[in-house]
Amino acid sequence: MLSLNALIAASLGYALLLFSIAFWAERRARAGRVGWLRSPFVYTLSISVYCTGWTFYGAVGSAARNGFEFVTIYLGPTLVFIGWWWLLRKLLRVGRAQHITSIADLISSRYGKSTTLAVLVTLLAVIGSTPYIALQLQSITLSFSVFESGGNANLTAFWVAAGLAVFTILFGTRNVDANERHHGVVTAIAVEAVVKLLALLSVGVFVVWGIAGGPAEIFAKAPPEMLRGDRIFSARWVSLTMLSAMAVITLPRMFQVIVVENSDEKHLATASWAFPGYLLLMSLFVLPIAIAGNALLPEGSNPDLYVLTLPISQGQDNLALFAFLGGFSSATSMVIIAAIALSTMVSNHIIMPLWLRFSPPRPETSGDVRTILLRSRRLSIAGILLLGYLYFRLTGGSGALASIGLIAFSGMAQIIPSLIGGLFWRGATRTGALLGLLAGFALWAYTLFLPSFEGAFILSQAAIENGPLGLAFLTPNALFGLTGYDPLVHSLFWSMTFNISLFILGSIFSTPRPLERIQSSQFVDVFRLDKATGSYLVSRSATSEDLFTLAQRILGTDPAQRLFSEMARQQGKASGLPDATDELVQTLERELAGSVGAASAHAMVSQIAGGGTVSVGELMKIADETAQIMEYSHQLENQSHRLERTAQELRAANAQLTEMGAQKDAFLSQVSHELRTPMTSIRSFSEILREEDNIELPEAKRFLGIIQEESERLTRLLDEILDLSHLESGRGQLLLEPICLQDAIEKSLTTTSALLEEAGLEVRKTLPENPVIALASFDRLAQVFINLISNAVKYGRGRPPTLEITLEISGEDAIITVADNGPGIAAADRKKVFEKFTRLSEANLAGSAGLGLPISREIMRNLNGDLTLLTSRHGAVFQVRVPLA
Amino acid sequence: MSRTDLALSASRKRKLRDGAKLLPVIGAFLFLSPIITVFTGPLSLFGLPLIFIYVFGVWLGLVLAARAMARRLESR
Numbered sequence: 001m002l003s004l005n006a007l008i009a010a011s012l013g014y015a016l017l018l019f020s021i022a023f024w025a026e027r028r029a030r031a032g033r034v035g036w037l038r039s040p041f042v043y044t045l046s047i048s049v050y051c052t053g054w055t056f057y058g059a060v061g062s063a064a065r066n067g068f069e070f071v072t073i074y075l076g077p078t079l080v081f082i083g084w085w086w087l088l089r090k091l092l093r094v095g096r097a098q099h100i101t102s103i104a105d106l107i108s109s110r111y112g113k114s115t116t117l118a119v120l121v122t123l124l125a126v127i128g129s130t131p132y133i134a135l136q137l138q139s140i141t142l143s144f145s146v147f148e149s150g151g152n153a154n155l156t157a158f159w160v161a162a163g164l165a166v167f168t169i170l171f172g173t174r175n176v177d178a179n180e181r182h183h184g185v186v187t188a189i190a191v192e193a194v195v196k197l198l199a200l201l202s203v204g205v206f207v208v209w210g211i212a213g214g215p216a217e218i219f220a221k222a223p224p225e226m227l228r229g230d231r232i233f234s235a236r237w238v239s240l241t242m243l244s245a246m247a248v249i250t251l252p253r254m255f256q257v258i259v260v261e262n263s264d265e266k267h268l269a270t271a272s273w274a275f276p277g278y279l280l281l282m283s284l285f286v287l288p289i290a291i292a293g294n295a296l297l298p299e300g301s302n303p304d305l306y307v308l309t310l311p312i313s314q315g316q317d318n319l320a321l322f323a324f325l326g327g328f329s330s331a332t333s334m335v336i337i338a339a340i341a342l343s344t345m346v347s348n349h350i351i352m353p354l355w356l357r358f359s360p361p362r363p364e365t366s367g368d369v370r371t372i373l374l375r376s377r378r379l380s381i382a383g384i385l386l387l388g389y390l391y392f393r394l395t396g397g398s399g400a401l402a403s404i405g406l407i408a409f410s411g412m413a414q415i416i417p418s419l420i421g422g423l424f425w426r427g428a429t430r431t432g433a434l435l436g437l438l439a440g441f442a443l444w445a446y447t448l449f450l451p452s453f454e455g456a457f458i459l460s461q462a463a464i465e466n467g468p469l470g471l472a473f474l475t476p477n478a479l480f481g482l483t484g485y486d487p488l489v490h491s492l493f494w495s496m497t498f499n500i501s502l503f504i505l506g507s508i509f510s511t512p513r514p515l516e517r518i519q520s521s522q523f524v525d526v527f528r529l530d531k532a533t534g535s536y537l538v539s540r541s542a543t544s545e546d547l548f549t550l551a552q553r554i555l556g557t558d559p560a561q562r563l564f565s566e567m568a569r570q571q572g573k574a575s576g577l578p579d580a581t582d583e584l585v586q587t588l589e590r591e592l593a594g595s596v597g598a599a600s601a602h603a604m605v606s607q608i609a610g611g612g613t614v615s616v617g618e619l620m621k622i623a624d625e626t627a628q629i630m631e632y633s634h635q636l637e638n639q640s641h642r643l644e645r646t647a648q649e650l651r652a653a654n655a656q657l658t659e660m661g662a663q664k665d666a667f668l669s670q671v672s673h674e675l676r677t678p679m680t681s682i683r684s685f686s687e688i689l690r691e692e693d694n695i696e697l698p699e700a701k702r703f704l705g706i707i708q709e710e711s712e713r714l715t716r717l718l719d720e721i722l723d724l725s726h727l728e729s730g731r732g733q734l735l736l737e738p739i740c741l742q743d744a745i746e747k748s749l750t751t752t753s754a755l756l757e758e759a760g761l762e763v764r765k766t767l768p769e770n771p772v773i774a775l776a777s778f779d780r781l782a783q784v785f786i787n788l789i790s791n792a793v794k795y796g797r798g799r800p801p802t803l804e805i806t807l808e809i810s811g812e813d814a815i816i817t818v819a820d821n822g823p824g825i826a827a828a829d830r831k832k833v834f835e836k837f838t839r840l841s842e843a844n845l846a847g848s849a850g851l852g853l854p855i856s857r858e859i860m861r862n863l864n865g866d867l868t869l870l871t872s873r874h875g876a877v878f879q880v881r882v883p884l885a
Numbered sequence: 886m887s888r889t890d891l892a893l894s895a896s897r898k899r900k901l902r903d904g905a906k907l908l909p910v911i912g913a914f915l916f917l918s919p920i921i922t923v924f925t926g927p928l929s930l931f932g933l934p935l936i937f938i939y940v941f942g943v944w945l946g947l948v949l950a951a952r953a954m955a956r957r958l959e960s961r
Contacts, residue, residue, distance in 0.1 A: 071940060075916050078944065082951040083909025085902065216932020227934050233921045241917055269959045273951035280944050287937065
């Protein structure tokens with residue numbers, strides 16, 4: 001029997017060996033001589049960190065209890081690896097292209113670099129892994145206890161945890177590389193992988209050919225029910241295989257070795273068959289060892305330790321020590337890698353964001369951040385191992401720990417829908433991933449994780465057995481009345497059902513942000529990356545949706561809409577967006593180039609398709625800035641349009657003013673001419689009267705009569721000019737009142753009766769019998785009629801001269817027509833009738849300044865009516881329109 | 886290289902990829918369908934139970950097939 005001291009010495013020696021190997025590999029790698037350190041076989045061996053202490057010892061235990069079931073834990077990863085062309089290849093490529101550092105980083109990055117998702121996945125990874133780490137500590141203490149039953153398990157666990165923390169910190173946080181590769185650790189893990197495989201094979205060979213006389217003899221001892229068909233193929237068999245297939249990707253340590261530590265994608269091709277081969281060898285002797293243990297060891301022996309106890313029972317101390325080291329290797333390698341993976345997540349997604357937010361703002365150099373990052377990694381590693389140790393202390397090697405491996409598997413498997421969906425489905429969104437993950441984890445915790453504490457944590461024993469508050473349909477192991485299934489199958493069914501449904505529904509009913517959309521194409525179309533240039537083949541990977549968003553941002557909504565519907569029409573589509581053809585991309589690029597320049601346009605269009613070196617944030621900034629510039633230039637353009645319009649208006653106004661000035665000049669010259677005529681008469685006659693002494697009285701009286709007449713004319717003319725300017729300016733508001741139109745007409749006829757008689761004009765009136773009441777000013781209206789009548793008297797010389805006056809009602813207006821039978825007004829003169837100082841022909845009466853009609857029209861307009869000249873065959877026909885009261 | 890050769894090599898390459906994708910499907914069918922119950926009878930071969938030979942035989946077959954395909958895919 002080995003002594004405890006020898007055992008401790010062997011462990012320490014082995015640990016020392018690992019330290020030296022790691023140290024040596026690290027130095028070699030730093031010197032640039034990586035050589036076989038980066039061979040595909042080292043990569044494959046490092047993946048064997050999948051086989052932990054739980055599988056090294058536990059597989060035999062599981063086989064002893066459940067027969068062939070143990071093999072499912074290896075079959076799942078086998079299927080995933082031989083199917084590398086489906087999933088792993090893409091996962092690796094994405095991990096490389098996006099510089100992914102952990103599973104949390106992958107999920108976060110895919111869904112628009114969401115911090116929420118990163119924190120969520122990190123927390124769940126810690127929750128799932130802590131018991132798992134505790135399980136490894138337990139397997140090591142258990143294996144010690146085989147040799148020294150009186151040993152202090154807690155103390156052993158503590159020193160193991162402390163030693164692992166030192167190793168992990170030493171070799172796991174040497175540098176903060178962008179690629180997060182740890183050559184020293186990976187090499188040590190590869191050595192451990194060889195040790196544990198050889199240890200298990202040695203024990204197996206010894207059992208089959210050393211203890212028994214060959215496999216036939218061993219299997220003859222197997223209890224018949226161990227290999228019965230119904231115990232092999234069942235829902236649990238299928239579930240466990242699928243569970244392990246999912247876990248081999250999502251477990252933090254597996255993601256670390258497969259994706260993050262991978263130095264060359266080609267290594268995966270080798271691992272695709274070599275790792276399944278490794279697993280095959282690891283499980284080949286599990287069943288024989290279990291059968292032999294059951295047959296040879298005394299009743300009540302712990303099947304989980306058959307690997308150790310069988311050699312000991314046969315007195316094979318060296319083999320037992322080798323087996324012990326194999327188990328030790330399995331457990332330590334798992335803890336080391338898990339601690340590195342988890343510390344990366346915790347420090348990147350929880351500690352650093354918090355530190356950046358709460359640290360006082362000061363100019364940071366990159367060195368400072370590096371130091372902080374390293375320190376936070378180291379603290380995280382120590383913290384995670386402490387957590388594992390405390391968990392081990394608190395649950396104290398209870399039987400509950402044995403099932404924790406599968407519980408951790410199904411917890412981390414909840415990430416699978418978001419992961420697979422993210423890699424293959426463009427439409428997967430952050431909302432969908434968040435909902436799916438939350439639902440999956442909640443149901444996993446409720447149906448599997450919390451019940452595993454057997455009433456010690458949150459859920460009481462009663463609640464586990466009968467449902468919380470006695471609600472039977474909420475019983476954790478028979479949710480919604482689903483009974484008769486293995487708890488693991490039951491939990492997996494419900495958690496995955498809700499996870500997948502909510503993931504899909506959430507994705508369909510939410511709209512991804514631009515960053516999410518860009519990341520989704522970076523992930524889904526990762527193989528369209530052009531190897532030579534590092535840029536994406538735009539035409540096939542860009543969706544017209546993304547291009548449309550970009551176009552909208554830069555060109556504006558309406559022009560983008562026009563451009564895209566035009567393209568869709570050209571492609572023969574009645575509605576919707578056009579297909580993202582080469583032509584569309586080129587057209588868009590050209591359009592954009594007009595706004596932002598060709599280089600930027602190309603960069604943007606390529607970027608939308610994914611890839612490139614411009615960060616998405618920068619791109620959005622460019623787009624925003626461009627939009628702003630566009631906005632400014634648009635405003636400028638508007639302004640210059642406005643200016644142009646104003647200038648035009650000013651020019652028109654100027655022309656009008658010039659014309660008005662000319663009119664005024666004409667008016668003034670006309671006025672002065674009109675005024676000069678009477679003034680000349682007055683002056684000349686008054687001169688005659690003053691200078692001629694011997695003028696006879698009757699002659700003098702005649703002259704004085706002329707002077708008086710001319711003065712009156714002058715006064716009248718000035719009155720008229722004043723009146724017109726008064727009316728035109730609109731200052732003289734006329735007082736409107738109901739008046740009788742017949743009266744106004746009669747009054748004007750009476751006033752002009754002398755004139756009419758003198759001219760011998762015959763007046764014919766056609767007036768209604770009932771008084772027509774209009775809203776007007778009596779005197780002013782009479783003035784208009786007098787003007788028209790005198791006008792007829794002056795010009796309307798028919799034979800015999802007649803004047804017709806009619807009054808009618810038309811709608812809400814009264815129409816008065818004043819018509820003479822004179823020569824009429826020539827078509828060319830019609831317009832001039834209402835102009836000031838216009839004399840239509842020479843056949844006028846001397847002394848008329850011609851202001852009568854313009855004044856009359858102004859009066860009518862001021863009375864809300866009008867005065868117009870009608871076209872007629874005979875004579876001049878004026879029409880007065882005035883609103884009725 | 887003539888056109889036929891190019892077409893042939895493209896077709897071979899595609900078939901190889903199809904094979905690489907088909908392999909896990911075959912594996913899943915052999916391990917995860919009721920076909921496995923056909924081999925759980927009390928028969929044994931060279932002292933080994935039939936199920937033992939079936940599981941490890943299929944497993945080994947998958948490993949060898951994956952190896953053959955990986956080598957060819959890698960060489961391209």
